[in-house]
Amino acid sequence: MTVDTAVTSASGTAADTELVQLLTPEGERVPHEHYDTLIDDITADEIRDLYRDLTMSRRIDSEAIALQRQGELGLWASLLGQEAAQVGSARALRPQDHVFPTYREHGVAWCRGVDPAQLLGLFRGVDQGSWDPKENNFHLYTIVIGAQTLHATGYAMGVQRDGAIGTGDPERDAAVLAYFGDGATSQGDVNEAFIWAGVNNAPVVFFCQNNQWAISEPLERQTRVPLYRRAHGFGFPGLRVDGNDVLACLAVSREALQRARDGEGPSLIEAFTYRMGAHTTSDDASRYRLDSELESWRLKDPVERVKAYMTREKMADQAFFDGVEAEAEQLAEHLRTTCRSMPDPHPTTIFDHVYVDTPPTLRAQQEEMARYLDSFVDEKEAQ
Amino acid sequence: MTVDTAVTSASGTAADTELVQLLTPEGERVPHEHYDTLIDDITADEIRDLYRDLTMSRRIDSEAIALQRQGELGLWASLLGQEAAQVGSARALRPQDHVFPTYREHGVAWCRGVDPAQLLGLFRGVDQGSWDPKENNFHLYTIVIGAQTLHATGYAMGVQRDGAIGTGDPERDAAVLAYFGDGATSQGDVNEAFIWAGVNNAPVVFFCQNNQWAISEPLERQTRVPLYRRAHGFGFPGLRVDGNDVLACLAVSREALQRARDGEGPSLIEAFTYRMGAHTTSDDASRYRLDSELESWRLKDPVERVKAYMTREKMADQAFFDGVEAEAEQLAEHLRTTCRSMPDPHPTTIFDHVYVDTPPTLRAQQEEMARYLDSFVDEKEAQ
Amino acid sequence: MTALTIAKSINAGLRRAMDADAKVLVMGEDVGRLGGVFRVTDGLQKDFGEDRVFDTPLAEAGIIGTAIGLALRGYRPVCEIQFDGFVFPGYDQIVSQVAKMHFRSGGRLRLPITIRIPYGGGIGAVEHHSESPEGYFAHTPGLKVVSCASPADAYWMIQQAIASDDPIIFFEPKRRYYEKAEFDLDQEPDLPLNASRVVAEGSDATLAAYGPMVKTCLEAATAATDDGRSLEVIDLRTLSPLDLEPVYASVRRTGRLVVVHEAQRTLGVGTEVAARVTEECFYSLEAPVVRVTGYDTPYPPARVEEDYLPDLDRVLDGVERALSY
Amino acid sequence: MTALTIAKSINAGLRRAMDADAKVLVMGEDVGRLGGVFRVTDGLQKDFGEDRVFDTPLAEAGIIGTAIGLALRGYRPVCEIQFDGFVFPGYDQIVSQVAKMHFRSGGRLRLPITIRIPYGGGIGAVEHHSESPEGYFAHTPGLKVVSCASPADAYWMIQQAIASDDPIIFFEPKRRYYEKAEFDLDQEPDLPLNASRVVAEGSDATLAAYGPMVKTCLEAATAATDDGRSLEVIDLRTLSPLDLEPVYASVRRTGRLVVVHEAQRTLGVGTEVAARVTEECFYSLEAPVVRVTGYDTPYPPARVEEDYLPDLDRVLDGVERALSY
Numbered sequence A, B: 001m002t003v004d005t006a007v008t009s010a011s012g013t014a015a016d017t018e019l020v021q022l023l024t025p026e027g028e029r030v031p032h033e034h035y036d037t038l039i040d041d042i043t044a045d046e047i048r049d050l051y052r053d054l055t056m057s058r059r060i061d062s063e064a065i066a067l068q069r070q071g072e073l074g075l076w077a078s079l080l081g082q083e084a085a086q087v088g089s090a091r092a093l094r095p096q097d098h099v100f101p102t103y104r105e106h107g108v109a110w111c112r113g114v115d116p117a118q119l120l121g122l123f124r125g126v127d128q129g130s131w132d133p134k135e136n137n138f139h140l141y142t143i144v145i146g147a148q149t150l151h152a153t154g155y156a157m158g159v160q161r162d163g164a165i166g167t168g169d170p171e172r173d174a175a176v177l178a179y180f181g182d183g184a185t186s187q188g189d190v191n192e193a194f195i196w197a198g199v200n201n202a203p204v205v206f207f208c209q210n211n212q213w214a215i216s217e218p219l220e221r222q223t224r225v226p227l228y229r230r231a232h233g234f235g236f237p238g239l240r241v242d243g244n245d246v247l248a249c250l251a252v253s254r255e256a257l258q259r260a261r262d263g264e265g266p267s268l269i270e271a272f273t274y275r276m277g278a279h280t281t282s283d284d285a286s287r288y289r290l291d292s293e294l295e296s297w298r299l300k301d302p303v304e305r306v307k308a309y310m311t312r313e314k315m316a317d318q319a320f321f322d323g324v325e326a327e328a329e330q331l332a333e334h335l336r337t338t339c340r341s342m343p344d345p346h347p348t349t350i351f352d353h354v355y356v357d358t359p360p361t362l363r364a365q366q367e368e369m370a371r372y373l374d375s376f377v378d379e380k381e382a383q
Numbered sequence C, D: 001m002t003a004l005t006i007a008k009s010i011n012a013g014l015r016r017a018m019d020a021d022a023k024v025l026v027m028g029e030d031v032g033r034l035g036g037v038f039r040v041t042d043g044l045q046k047d048f049g050e051d052r053v054f055d056t057p058l059a060e061a062g063i064i065g066t067a068i069g070l071a072l073r074g075y076r077p078v079c080e081i082q083f084d085g086f087v088f089p090g091y092d093q094i095v096s097q098v099a100k101m102h103f104r105s106g107g108r109l110r111l112p113i114t115i116r117i118p119y120g121g122g123i124g125a126v127e128h129h130s131e132s133p134e135g136y137f138a139h140t141p142g143l144k145v146v147s148c149a150s151p152a153d154a155y156w157m158i159q160q161a162i163a164s165d166d167p168i169i170f171f172e173p174k175r176r177y178y179e180k181a182e183f184d185l186d187q188e189p190d191l192p193l194n195a196s197r198v199v200a201e202g203s204d205a206t207l208a209a210y211g212p213m214v215k216t217c218l219e220a221a222t223a224a225t226d227d228g229r230s231l232e233v234i235d236l237r238t239l240s241p242l243d244l245e246p247v248y249a250s251v252r253r254t255g256r257l258v259v260v261h262e263a264q265r266t267l268g269v270g271t272e273v274a275a276r277v278t279e280e281c282f283y284s285l286e287a288p289v290v291r292v293t294g295y296d297t298p299y300p301p302a303r304v305e306e307d308y309l310p311d312l313d314r315v316l317d318g319v320e321r322a323l324s325y
């Protein structure tokens, strides 16, 4: 067969894979003919804000891990290493855009204005997502891998039907941003989302955080060619960006989201990044990956590189960094106190929202449970 | 976004879509630097055999339609127009290769040596596939769209594990051929099959008969870019062939199957063809498509073009054509008599093959049914 | 009064729902120009446009998954699954997303989605085209599952389903699509969506059925009068939640219940009916609840389906077993 | 005698099956180097190689679908579904292909596939990680569904499942994975795969359970002796086909049955048990069969799961209800 012989490496090689990068791991700003234009309005203030977002995201994460260790949370899925991918893409959003996250987008939640303490309930086991998705246009976490990409696409089809694309009104035109991981690209649902988006030219941006691992499975178990290429076969553009470079993530996301808002259809962004921690607090990554890999990615740290950049460019002094640190500490304190004071739900509340219109048979079960629980109180009182 | 802007037509244009063709609709042999080498061993005898296969396939089809009209079959899915795609690909197979068809591959079944009368049972409603898939390495028909592509891929992974690829032994090395339609490409299963095949470099050839329609839905409802391109994003080659050109289908299938047998992995062939009939005998295509479209495809008839070629090249005379016609008539007669004499299964046989090891509870239901049926006999006898 | 078939009644109901609420969408395979393989959506695309009535790519997970997104955006999608046996590729989206989104969100999100499924056998079809998968949905908390049995119910229930803020799995008795009856299109329905109904009164035994088997049971009841048997027939209409009060009341009088469905017996909806009726009417029951159902095999080839499916005789046989226990 | 946990017993059983038959494969997400998230496949890839124990791409339809192909080629795949709630993307391949291939082929094709599913709650997990979907499979003709409750059964049943020429859905009680017991690895099992077993004898009432609830019922039986109650406990082991002869025999003596499972009540496996026992033991039953189960809600957040799940007290409460009916 003569056509496009397969590249047999999922990471690709320098020759065939353009990685959009605007900030080197050392914090040097690399010029880019095209993408520079997408961020040339960014002020030093905004760079500082990005740094703050990155730091706060990381602090949310480390505090949650600590809370898990202390037994306050049952589980936590760490975003460590993926801060730039999340903050860069999320800061490209407008308020009217809608986000469909996985279970790891704590940094995106932060940028959307969700109180990070609200993220904890799900991991503590007191709820399954306590924030109002409509308040910040940030949907609930989705745990079934890939399912949310179809929801995002359908939502985008709704945006289309509402006439909220291509009007040129910056406060009206809306895009949808769907997050998912490298592992998720293997799910039928995700590929069907690509198909629906392509066929309908839906205003959705697929943002794949390729953190190189799906629990213990390296990228090679999901694909033998770079993931961003998947898009072309479905009829829309795809590209790979340095997922540890917040500026590059911001630039490519701005472009893709604007494309969507303008009615030009979907795109796929593969943010090439790394899961620095274990899959979740239940996982033991030492069973399947080498420390050396982690070490090499430590040198590409997404927060450090912005700090280096800012220092190099004299955008911030120690007082600024200390200020952010102090703010992060405050946030951590907020998380600790809020988390510890989260009450367990009353058992009979599990019947309240199975349906909007609760059937009598289910009410009867609720009463059955209530009577049963009361019988212990009675017993106790009797003693 | 700068990368690969989408082509927004599912059919593609001449410029961007190479269609492999070796025989024009008028029956002229067009030379092709590469693909000629794949069929240069074909003798006039073999061309005559291909013509015979095409004619027999068409005759099976027309007879089955007639049997359906007479009430002997409940349904029939016509292959009319797709004979070349089926015969060309199937004749590229070796005996040890394995085929996973949809419900329309009657021409492939013919080429594999399945008695065409055996295809009728399913459509008559007396069985769900009565041939032995192991006998001719031709799996049962699969009705759930796309499901068989995963079976094919798994089977190919088994071939790999058996060491039956890449040995160079032409009687040992085996490939798997999976058929599916244009509509099927939207199913998650088919895309997962692409992923598994890519990741495992499995010896499977995906043969998509793009007949332009999925029941009433034109290709544009499944994709906005040519389907063969899908393969590249999954890391293997894909190409489009003139699906009404038996020689071209043979050539590209030979190459792809040999690639698989050699251990070089999967490929996707998009056979660009046309469903000349309704979706099935239950369908009324006049509700959704124009006669003019059908007319334009009639000029590309896959059987006529081989006949024209043979006549032009003096490979066959009228006696030959009459002979094939007579043989086809005999086959039709065989179909008619076999079909009409196919007995209904005895009702209690439905319990026999639910399990290899039938549980007593199910045997009890079988006895319950038998007793119940007997009660009518008793009643009758009592009268 | 208008005489309509069940298929046409659903069409009319869809039409009325779309007229009443611009957020109602119809989506699925071949629902557009073709009007669906059973023509239930006939003419809707022409009248309401391609934005509101649209052919989707061929994938059921995609249909349900994008309907969820549309619902989250404020639409009320009506999804057609072409045949019963093809709902399973969309099953994950139904049981893990559609059924749970309201619960997951603590009541904040609603998914007013109607999933229409033509179901059941008796039409001489090939594999996967004659199944009765309602049990798989009735076992799933968060879904409401209904089935209509008459043109009037078809007309009203589809509108009630679309108006419901809970997701509804709407099972349509495909072999009864072309049965016709007169009813008044404007007379408001006498029952809410999730309620069962006595469709024939009787005193010797109770028959409970839904969808395609309601007619079979009514015929059985008529036939039984020849033998001097008076059978009460209840159309369950709602399979989840079940509304068994009318069944309890009936069984307390008759002492005998035969529950009838096409689906396989084990863990079919009739099993739940049997268990609950036994719990509620233990001392009234003169015999165990009899289940007259499909057998525990895959749906068989068409030429034996008449023996697989309950028919008038098998229903009466069940009644005899209940009466002679 | 060796003391092993349930998890280690399954591991040992897999190992023995792989030793005995080179066609046995282990496949799924993270089953290779990681040894599965519960370490049930720990060390197998190291010992049997990457061709026989392999990590698949992340998609359950793909896992089941390719396992079908491998089985058609002569292999005996053992698929791991990582958690109960993630089986649904593979559901279509299971119910429409795995369950029906043998039937479809008129007995010519066999699919000796074992699908392992760690299931059930009580481990404080997030959504989709604590469900009990066995009812969805027990309702499906063509599948055999089993669940083990002890290390010895875990060890033998997994081997019997792999040796079976019928597809087996193998439910593993994940919250009991680390419970240990002594047994003799070489003593042949006393029961075939699809058989239930009396695990404690008693005379006042019968408890029927499976998987994680067997232990709960045994504890309840022990606790009940304090009140002078003698409870018989039956481990069903096989959920489809059900083997209820031991239950019938027991109920004929005790007159009372409490069936216990974690899954939601409506159309849970206990419903079928209740219906059949009522059919078979109508005149022996002193009270309707009591179902002590999860409620008809989605599985709730972890901090309330103890109230959702049947525990010793709820089982005893069920027994009281049966006895005082």
Ligand SMILES: Cc1ncc(C[n+]2csc(CCOP(=O)(O)OP(=O)(O)O)c2C)c(N)n1
Pocket (backbone or CB within 6 Å): A104, A143, A144, A145, A180, A181, A182, A183, A184, A185, A211, A213, A214, A215, A275, A279, D029, D058, D060, D082, D086, D089
């Ligand atoms: C359908 C489904 N199957 C399996 C799982 C279990 N699981 C949770 S996370 C995960 C890996 C996901 O990998 P990836 O998509 O790369 O996202 P990441 O966790 O790396 O962010 C798996 C297999 C699941 N949640 N859903």
Ligand SMILES: Cc1ncc(C[n+]2csc(CCOP(=O)(O)OP(=O)(O)O)c2C)c(N)n1
Pocket (backbone or CB within 6 Å): B104, B143, B144, B145, B180, B181, B182, B183, B184, B185, B211, B213, B214, B215, B275, B279, C029, C058, C060, C082, C086, C089
């Ligand atoms: C999962 C599933 N959904 C729906 C159907 C109903 N159906 C049968 S054939 C068909 C169209 C298939 O189109 P395509 O894949 O192009 O194959 P063709 O019939 O054109 O050969 C549909 C929707 C099905 N068989 N399976």
Ligand SMILES: [Mg+2]
Pocket (backbone or CB within 6 Å): A181, A182, A183, A209, A210, A211, A212, A213, A214, A215
């Ligand atoms: Mg990942």
Ligand SMILES: [Mg+2]
Pocket (backbone or CB within 6 Å): B181, B182, B183, B209, B210, B211, B212, B213, B214, B215
């Ligand atoms: Mg087609």
